[in-house]
Amino acid sequence: MRRMSIIVPLFALLAGVAGFFIRLMEHWNVFNKETGLPERGSPITIALIALVAGVLILCLVFTILAGKRYTSPKGFDNAYGTESLAYPFVITVFSIVWIAASVKYYFEMDALGAVGASSLYFAILSIIAAISLLLFAIEMYQDPRRKAILALSVIPVVFMCYWLIYMYKQNATNPVLLSYCYYCLAIMASTLSFYYTAGFAYNKQAPGKAIFIYLATILFSLITLADSHATSINLIFAAIIAVSVVHSSMLIRNLTAKSDAQEPPGLDT
Secondary structure (H helix, E strand, C coil), X not given: CCCHHHHHHHHHHHHHHHHHHHHHHHHHXXXXXXXXXXXXXXXXXXXXXXXXXXXHHHHHHHHHHHHHHEECCCCHHHHHCCCCCHHHHHHHHHHHHHHHHHHHHHHHHHHCXXXXXXXXXXXXHHHHHHHHHHHHHHHHHHCCCCCHHHHHHHHHHHHHHXXXXXXXXHHCCCCCHHHCHHHHHHHHHHHHHHHHHHHHHCCCCCXXXXXXXXXXXXXXXXXXXXXXXXXXHHHHHHHHHHHHHHHHHHHHHCXXXXXXXXXXXXXXX
């Protein structure tokens, strides 16, 4: 699966980039500049929906076919192969970007005079989530048996759940679902990606679901970068995309043929 560990995440990246440009075209041509309402039945909107549906179907087919022949070792360190120093180094770089973006978000809101309790909590929880991701990678490299890893793996999930609530509060009065649907899908996919990642730390792995969600996270997060978000939000999404690429590639790379696996349970799809 070494070749597929490069091809599959790259496919999701390229599909996400294509979706990004189609989404830009949608903003430029489909949404009315005065009312903000979209044109019904626009070919651009249909094309983006078709792209997303097609990519998700192909990703699902890959996980199903892989599940018939491959499985993953138990434990995050074995399933992802975290014995190399490259893993904590790369995750640390992305976590620092995430932390800097969270701080930037607070000051962006402050400059707009929009710092409230919700935005403050968002910035704080975002920083804590990024730090926990950084510490998780370091602890996993040093000693995957440490109990702190369990708590660290859950913190990003908590933050993503809060982000989903925060996003809803920001858009609760917005009647144009199309304007934020990919933003919502990106957060939902990101939440599940961290959830399934945490599952490996608890020896409750579902590699098929994890791979599919990683790829969906890459796709939806790239698409929503074309929306009108603050620069800091886009940077957080960029960090999440990078982490999803790394995790999906590592997980696919370390899948083992069922005939060679010591434990018979297969890839949970």
